[in-house]
Amino acid sequence: MGDEFWQYRPAQAGDSGRSIDWRRSARSDGHFVREKEWQAAQSVHLWVDRAASMTFSSDKSVPAKSDRASLLAMALSLLLMKGGERVALASLGTPPRIGALQVTRIAEGLTREPAEADFGMPDTSQFLPRARAVFLSDFLGPVEPVEAAVTMAAERGIKGTLYQILDPAEEAFPYQGRTVFTSMSGAIQHETQRAGDLRDRYLDRLAERKNRLDMLARQTGWRFATHHTDKAAQSALMWLFQAVEGPR
Template identity: 75%
Template sequence: MSEPAPSTLRSSAEALAAPLPDLQAQAERLARTLLLGGHGRRQAGMGDEFWQYRPAQMGDSARSIDWRRSAQSDAQFVREKEWQAAQSVHLWVDRSAAMQFASSKDLPSKGARAGLLAMALSILLMKGGERVALASLGTPPRIGALQLTRIAEGLSTIEEVDYGTPDATGFLPHSNAVLMSDFMGPIEAVEEAVSKCADLGIKGALFQILDPAEEAFPYQGRTIFTSMGGAMSHETLRAGDLRDRYRDRLAERKDRLSTLAQSAGWRFDTHHTDSSAQSALLWLYAALEGPR
């Protein structure tokens, strides 16, 4: 198989990278509104004491490796201190096909809103001196412009699955976490992830993002419902007859998510894509405050 011509490779790369500066610019503008409003994170310090060794991960610098501890085995280890975990935030953002839904061309998709909020939250946290990691990248929390670029790249990808599955692998004990999704897929995966986080002393938030049509269910008559990934389809001649049952199921799902968050000491909220992104960002920022 021949290599693509340089001109073709460049144009393809430029097309792939085009959304990234726009996402970062939008997120910067959104973050700036909160910074100008004087909102800040107020966290109790946790000291500079040694806390634990952890296996080195991709992206760790050579100087962060504890060579004395690493010499005792075939693996490399990083020495972490309490404050490093306390000032780390892990973000899991659902990039599944379901998140690409928008009921109107005048509304952003759920995935686009989630990406914007995750990016703006990352900017705010880093400006406050905290380290951020995007779960899908599989790298430890970091700070700086390069990390923001990596996060933007990660948020631009779409997974070829109907519904996302939260992944808490690699989350640091006693850190913070935000799980962002419509949470319309199997809820057992969400419960497992939050339970794993709670066992590690991680505090955080479940943030549900819905299109307003998913809340109101405005459909009537003959309607064909198809999942964004195309794996599921259902046709009905009387969509209006399903409205009450659908709303009841949605209310049950929200209640289950709220109960799950409360049991783990987390916070839960639902955001609609026709609502203010600024108020959503403020809620997320505030949700990561509070006693540790």
């Protein structure tokens, strides 16, 4: 592996003008990009939501969503690198790499303090064209930024996975009687005397959100799934690995 010449390929949307090999392109009617060996290898970008909402846990026996997301991201990175793939953590702003130093970088990035904002917003502008992407989030915030990021990535040939991580209480809504709901940042608060009356409306909106994410994935060639933090992390990891290593 290195920076040796590997192949020419037709230029695609998202390729910069600097990447086009004009000498090779002059011999044909189209534009061609000179790909090097490291660029041809699989590159995987991981976006792990570090917003305040991800720190929620309904019970001491259940890990916080952020802890489960970080665990899955770290384990997936190790599996991919073991298979020769290059991995990058989106929050670091660095390109996909392989090796012990990159493992350390990713581990340090995953242990940073959570953001103050309640919900995170992915940014795919630095992702490599035709790479793979994995988004780990509860996706409970505004969905429009997620739709914009995935659409922009898909237009550049990036295939990916939306992996929703929820606490079991967020799926079942087991609250009754007087309840004060407070966002993890403390910015939003709602008090009700009859929390049970909100259950059906909440579940309808959650189902609507899942359907919207699933439709987004279908329209862009991505995949969508939901994982609950009271379930085993091993099965979630294997699903993610198979999703990333699937047909290219």
